[in-house]
Amino acid sequence: MTPKPQPVRRLSRRLLLAAGFAGLAAPALGQTRGLTVYKTPYCGCCTGWVTHMRRAGFTPTIVEREDLAPVRAKFGIPDALASCHTAVVGGYALEGHVPPADVIRLLKERPKALGLAVPGMPVGSPGMEQPGGARQRFDTLLVLDRAGRTRVFASHA
Template identity: 65%
Template sequence: MIEGPAGGRSAGGCAQASPSRDLVVYKTPYCGCCNGWITHMRRAGFNPIVREVQDLNPIRAQYGVPFTLSSCHTALVGGYVVEGHVPPADVARLLADKPKAIGLTVPGMPIGSPGMETPSEQSENYATLLLLDRTGRTRVFAHHG
């Protein structure tokens, strides 16, 4: 077996690239719910690499996330941006489907989303949005709640 460029293995000399599970997470040092989301991602098989910053706005601007679609942390995985409390299954689907897009976002901090759970298990309906371009165009990627 030969190791592929992204860690994928194949027989017979043809490397098959598998999506990287490395997830670079930018967050402020003061946010506890970000740590909850990171735990969800780790349990789902991702490898979070945390980078604490004082201000996420320059990171979001660099990767094309408009303020109106922002949340409390910004992550990068497989060439995509993941903004906010996006469920791990949505990230896995993004990496498998490889749509032409900037990435995914769950704007705000919806109650019941990964990292935003409550002791009463309260949950609100929310959508994961596929961020299509830097103008902020989106379409619904998944419904939750």
């Protein structure tokens, strides 16, 4: 007994186009989710922030340094905007406890800027949570240039 021939399935133009666009988009999405985090070896709140970024779908690579000032200088973040860690994602620098939602918005909108900064270590920001839920109002700043010009990108209560 010979096997019955199977019908030839034809792919629609719509299906082929969708597959092609998905193939092109996948590498771009993967590149923006890779995240390099520069932190000191003994910073617990940096580890907390990294946990938030992982939960948001980012894939962090940790680089430990004793001094982060040269890292900030390399990526154009002025010392006045400094925090406890610096990260790089999708061609942008991230300084401090920037909420993951702000990073996702940055990567979606792609403004002409160096990156985002949350100066200092605001209580209640990602990685700086407190028992009892205390929170401090803070702004995420869009760092426009190496001269340190900024504008408010997002406000958090």
